[in-house]
Amino acid sequence: MTLNLHSKLKTHFVIFIISLLTLLISLYFLLLFDRTYGAYQFVSTYTIGLSPIYFSFIAFGIDGISLWFIILTSLLTILCLILVWKISFIHTFEFSFLLFTLLIFLLLSFCVLDLFSFFFLFESTLIPMFLIIGIWGTMYRKIYASILFVLFTLWGSLFLFFSLLVLYYEIGSFSFSILSKLNLCFSKQIFLCLFTFITFAVKVPIFPFHIWLPEAHVEAPSAGSVILAGVLLKLGSYGLLRVVLPFFKEAVFFLFPFFVSLSLISILYPSFVALRQNDLKRIVAYSSISHMNLLILGVFSFNLEGLCGSYFLMLSHGFVSGMLFFLIGFLYDRYGSRLLFYYGGLVKVMPGFSFYFFLACLCNIGLPGTCNFIGELLIFLGLISLNKFVFFSALTTIILSALYTFFLFNRLCFGNLTSYLLVFEDITYIEMFILLPLCFLVIFLGLFPFFILDTTTSTFFLIIERLKY
Numbered sequence: 102m103t104l105n106l107h108s109k110l111k112t113h114f115v116i117f118i119i120s121l122l123t124l125l126i127s128l129y130f131l132l133l134f135d136r137t138y139g140a141y142q143f144v145s146t147y148t149i150g151l152s153p154i155y156f157s158f159i160a161f162g163i164d165g166i167s168l169w170f171i172i173l174t175s176l177l178t179i180l181c182l183i184l185v186w187k188i189s190f191i192h193t194f195e196f197s198f199l200l201f202t203l204l205i206f207l208l209l210s211f212c213v214l215d216l217f218s219f220f221f222l223f224e225s226t227l228i229p230m231f232l233i234i235g236i237w238g239t240m241y242r243k244i245y246a247s248i249l250f251v252l253f254t255l256w257g258s259l260f261l262f263f264s265l266l267v268l269y270y271e272i273g274s275f276s277f278s279i280l281s282k283l284n285l286c287f288s289k290q291i292f293l294c295l296f297t298f299i300t301f302a303v304k305v306p307i308f309p310f311h312i313w314l315p316e317a318h319v320e321a322p323s324a325g326s327v328i329l330a331g332v333l334l335k336l337g338s339y340g341l342l343r344v345v346l347p348f349f350k351e352a353v354f355f356l357f358p359f360f361v362s363l364s365l366i367s368i369l370y371p372s373f374v375a376l377r378q379n380d381l382k383r384i385v386a387y388s389s390i391s392h393m394n395l396l397i398l399g400v401f402s403f404n405l406e407g408l409c410g411s412y413f414l415m416l417s418h419g420f421v422s423g424m425l426f427f428l429i430g431f432l433y434d435r436y437g438s439r440l441l442f443y444y445g446g447l448v449k450v451m452p453g454f455s456f457y458f459f460l461a462c463l464c465n466i467g468l469p470g471t472c473n474f475i476g477e478l479l480i481f482l483g484l485i486s487l488n489k490f491v492f493f494s495a496l497t498t499i500i501l502s503a504l505y506t507f508f509l510f511n512r513l514c515f516g517n518l519t520s521y522l523l524v525f526e527d528i529t530y531i532e533m534f535i536l537l538p539l540c541f542l543v544i545f546l547g548l549f550p551f552f553i554l555d556t557t558t559s560t561f562f563l564i565i566e567r568l569k570y
Contacts, residue, residue: 216280224254247320298356301345308371338415417476448515
């Protein structure tokens with residue numbers, strides 16, 4: 102028994118080291134990356150099959166969009182592995198292995214250069230997340246939440262699968278570079294654009310496909326919520342940038358009012374719902390829906406400011422939502438509840454926790470000097486030059502975000518201590534070690550945004566040029 106436990110702990114440590122090496126390699130690619138070249142770099146092509154019959158060619162590469170997603174995914178996975186080790190799950194090895202499997206699928210999704218492989222890897226991320234929610238979920242509805250997550254995503258993916266078959270029939274290739282030069286008739290573009298949009302709208306999620314996300318967040322363990330909010334949701338917005346915009350240019354402009362209307366509804370409705378929630382994770386989940394749909398407006402702004410802002414907010418949301426879910430997880434580990442009713446006055450007995458939570462709340466509302474501020478500012482600059490009505494409608498998210506965020510912080514940290522909390526333990530050194538990289542990044546990127554923007558601007562220039570012709 103003891104020998105088996107030691108073996109599993111060693112395996113967990115090996116997984117952690119491999120994940121750390123993945124982050125170091127991605128940072129090495131960042132150093133070698135040519136910031137003035139917008140196309141794919143470090144391209145490698147592999148053949149599936151045996152001579153003389155080759156079934157397919159799979160290409161991998163990195164551009165300004167995928168590079169930072171790889172860094173974000175690697176960093177959050179490492180922090181989640183530290184959290185798993187700290188909590189000491191009964192099946193630590195199994196949980197770590199699923200996180201590592203999810204890491205591999207996500208990294209390959211951001212690197213692959215053909216639509217079929219992207220679809221396969223996009224779907225493969227469902228399996229480990231389904232098991233993480235269904236097995237290690239913290240509440241009694243975890244099976245329902247995991248099934249709802251899979252059903253919504255699989256249902257949405259049917260539309261992408263149909264579009265994939267039609268595109269291959271039309272051009273005979275799945276390559277992104279070839280499909281971006283595709284010239285379909287307008288009616289086919291409309292249908293295919295709508296179908297692919299539905300697939301990624303479920304993943305973002307956009308109203309009315311958002312129902313699965315609050316359920317999944319509430320039931321998932323803390324590490325699962327961090328990966329779900331920090332990375333998995335970004336697959337939807339990444340798909341819009343990688344597939345919808347370059348492949349269906351004419352249809353995107355025609356359907357612009359429909360896309361913007363859905364995004365505005367998806368910004369306002371979750372914000373009002375968040376004001377009525379009593380569960381800590383539900384508040385952050387609805388906040389994520391609102392922020393993700395704000396960046397979708399930036400994607401459909403069709404200008405450099407909006408696209409750069411939406412991408413910057415994708416990364417910022419990954420760091421900030423990761424901080425919030427980590428902090429809520431720390432509370433749940435101590436007191437076994439996420440209901441606001443049981444909390445109050447934590448600043449008196451947990452000043453360290455209150456400080457980090459206050460910093461995360463400031464980032465969530467986009468305070469100047471934080472990374473969310475840069476992303477939101479660029480999105481609003483892109484929207485004001487596009488449409489004044491959309492701009493002023495989107496501005497309401499600033500007020501609503503401040504309302505539910507400060508309501509959450511005030512209810513949690515101020516007021517009188519409740520009689521339900523008997524033992525108090527502030528942030529430990531391991532928890533501080535998990536939070537410090539995220540705290541550093543949200544401040545550093547808020548003060549020096551060009552550290553990211555310099556690597557992505559040339560790639561977005563190419564996307565805008567393709568939209569013109």
